[in-house]
Amino acid sequence: MSLHSPGWLLLLVPLALLIGAYLLVQRRRGRYAVRFTNLELLDKVAPRRPGWRRHVPAAAFCGTLALLVVGYARPTTEVQVPRERATIVVAFDVSASMEATDVEPTRFEAAQRAALAFVDRLPERFNAGLVPFSGSATVAVPPTTDRGALSSAIERLTTGEGTAIGEAVVAARDAVRMLDREAETSPPPAHIVLLSDGSNTTGRSVESAAQEAAGDKIPVSTIAYGTESGTIDLPSGDTVSVPVDGPALRGLASSTGGDFHEAATGEELQEVYEDIGSSVGHRTEQREIWQWFVAAGLLTALATAATSLLWFSRLP
Numbered sequence: 558m559s560l561h562s563p564g565w566l567l568l569l570v571p572l573a574l575l576i577g578a579y580l581l582v583q584r585r586r587g588r589y590a591v592r593f594t595n596l597e598l599l600d601k602v603a604p605r606r607p608g609w610r611r612h613v614p615a616a617a618f619c620g621t622l623a624l625l626v627v628g629y630a631r632p633t634t635e636v637q638v639p640r641e642r643a644t645i646v647v648a649f650d651v652s653a654s655m656e657a658t659d660v661e662p663t664r665f666e667a668a669q670r671a672a673l674a675f676v677d678r679l680p681e682r683f684n685a686g687l688v689p690f691s692g693s694a695t696v697a698v699p700p701t702t703d704r705g706a707l708s709s710a711i712e713r714l715t716t717g718e719g720t721a722i723g724e725a726v727v728a729a730r731d732a733v734r735m736l737d738r739e740a741e742t743s744p745p746p747a748h749i750v751l752l753s754d755g756s757n758t759t760g761r762s763v764e765s766a767a768q769e770a771a772g773d774k775i776p777v778s779t780i781a782y783g784t785e786s787g788t789i790d791l792p793s794g795d796t797v798s799v800p801v802d803g804p805a806l807r808g809l810a811s812s813t814g815g816d817f818h819e820a821a822t823g824e825e826l827q828e829v830y831e832d833i834g835s836s837v838g839h840r841t842e843q844r845e846i847w848q849w850f851v852a853a854g855l856l857t858a859l860a861t862a863a864t865s866l867l868w869f870s871r872l873p
Contacts (some may be wrong), residue, residue: 561631568626576619610868617861624854628847635843642745644700644736646686646729647672650753652720654799657787660823664754664783665716667823672711675830686732692719692759694728700736721760722753726777730770747775750833754783756802763805767812778815778833779806
C-alpha cells in the first residue's frame, strides 16, 4: 500500500498527544482513589465503576480519528483488472525430443492437451496465435480470435529434427508486429509463451532473439518442460538422453520481462498454463482505497456511540 498525500499523516501527532493526555489523566485518577484509605466506606458511598468498559468509547473514538486521517492521506493498493484485449502467441517445441516418455504418455501429447486447454480458456477478445518450431519456426496460425482454427492447428502438429528457440521467438514477434500494423486502433499488449524441452541447436541465438523481443517490449514467458531422465529411441536402435535445459529458458524469460516456469508432468504443465493465462489476462493498476478507511472510521464511530449508550446511557 502507498499514499498519495502522506502529509496528512502529520495529524496523527496531535492524536498521539491526545492519547497520551488521556492516559495521564487516568493515571492521576488512580492515585486519587488510593488516597482514600477507608476502602469499606468507599465501597458504600461510591457507585461501582465500570472498569475496563469506560475505556472502550475513548479507544474507539481515537481509532475513528486515526482511520479518517489515513483516509485523507489517500492510500492506494495494487489491484488486478481483467484486460479487454491482448495478443498471445504460443511457441510450441515440436522437436524429436518431445517424443520422450518421461511425461505420460509422451511429452508431446501431454503438451498438446495442455496447450488446447490453455487457448480454450483465453478470453474471447484475445488474439491467439501458434508458432511451432523444431529445426525452423513458422507461423502456423497468425494471432486471431478464431479458437477453432487454433485448436485444429495444435491437434495437427507433428515432430521434427532440431530446436530453433531463437527463430521461434523472432517468428512470434513478427506475428505480433504484423497484427499491430493491421490494427485500426492502438495495438493491444502482447505476450509470447514458449514451451521447450531442450537447448537451442540451430538458427539465431537465443540472446539475439531476446534482444529483439525486449526491444519491442514483448515479454516471453518460458516453460522448461520435461525431466532430467528423459530419453528417446532412435531408428538405429540407440537410446539418447534428452534432459530439459532450464538455464537458457530462464535467461530468455528474464531478459524480456517474462516469467520462467518448470513442469515435469502433464498436470504441472496444466497448472503453469493456468498461471500464465491469469497473469496475461489481467493488468495491475494502482487504485485509491481511501473509501475503505472512511467507511471503517464511520463504523468505528457508530460503535463508539453504541457502547457509550449501552453502558453509560449517554453519547460520548
